[in-house]
Amino acid sequence: MSALLTDLRLPLSEETARGLALGQMVTVSGLMFTGRSRFHIRAIQDNVLPPIRFDEINAFFHVGPVMRQVGGEWQVVSCEPTSSIRFERYGPDVVRRLKLRALLGKTTMGPGTAKALAEVGGVHLSKIGLCGNALARRIKKVHAGYFVEELGKTEATWVFEVERFGPFFVDMDARGANYFEDLDRAARERMAEQLERLGVPRDYAWTSVSGEGCEAQ
């Protein structure tokens, strides 16, 4: 089903990244590296990075894959993208420092990362549905595993070679816009309408018992 989608070659060029539109569904082909919380914390707090040429591998896949070793070879059983939004504290610094053009993960990221992506010329690609098994089959080769002993298989950094990996959709473009912005604004408004319909006024507040700034009831 991904055959009809635009396939992005990795490493992603700035020009290609800047040409991507919010909501566009894509696949990617080439090399990517993985990481989660420990990657971000160690990169920024401890200045520890895996020995990767980030100009050649500029796609960061937020994932903790389920890995299995068969006859000395690493295999990916399943790799469900993890929630990128958790990495917002260090995300902008990591994007700037490594000049990342593609972040792949679940959910989205915040305004700090949006700004960094706009500066670098990069995008965030969000997963579509539960896709860990299909994605695992699109990994042609596990090139390397870094910090596997130290961090365990889930938080380790793996280098995957992938082909028509996806589908993903562009939730953050290279102009700093986010697919979920309008959607969430509308959802908040609809929630207020629904609460009103159920007899909860817009200015309703829970009883406050915390002293300073305590609202009168």
Place this chain on the structure above:
Amino acid sequence: MIERKTIESAMYEAVKLAATRMPPDVLAALRRALDEETDPLARRHLEVSLDNAASAERGEGLVCADTGFPLFFVTAGAGTQLEGGFGSLWPAARAATARATAEAFLRPTMVDPLSRANPGDNVGPGMPKVELRFDGQGAGLEIVACPKGGGSEIFGTFYRMLFPSDGEAGILKFALDSIREGCYAGKICPPAIVGVGVGGTADLCMKLAKEAALLRPVGSVNPHPAAAALEAKLFAACRALGVGPMGARGVNAVMAVHVATAVTHTAALPVAVNAQCMVGRRWKAVVSADNLVRYSGDFQ
């Protein structure tokens, strides 16, 4: 007498089934959601997820790779006897969890909260978590394995102590705002099964919410009319948010809202929300007193 090895193998098989097969009630709810959604991205989220579940069932992976927190809910009867006593449930759960992790049915996800060290087998203080209850019937054992995904637990857990004068309005506002926040950008992996606990102590309130989300048949109605009315109001409001599968535009932010209550202090109105993600991972092993085990994904 139920033997230790029966318990361990029943727990292991239930975990393996939970990791690789979507329960029938959850699958049916996702198919209904697909019939209803019109936004191309919302539809694609569901189509891909259903394909993923089908491939897991064929032995090609897992229903979701974040197998999360290893939880077991065990129900014993008045006549149930276990080899080594009821305390043997915990070592059995640890052995079953470690084996399922070694065989890559569970991802090694449990770490020490302070050092962040990962033992690699999902076993450590407090985990796997075994909830034991006695329902007074028979001599068998019912084991429900619920490897609970991180998304739903991390982004879908909310608690607030309200007060009697906050009333139903307070509950509605708290629950709906929690659900909206959890669904933002697909954090809890909608369509979610949302449990809402009302009453009890703080921990009991959260337990009510969690068990309502995890163990009840999807869309089942609370037998108490006041709780059922709250379920209906919240369900309808969730469907009107304009949020659908994985936070895309749509209708199905939730598959169901299940409310559970406990009596509470006359001065208190505790409310908790706990979400279960769209895979609704749970599988049941029903063990008889003579060590026969039947596995079922049917929670009706």
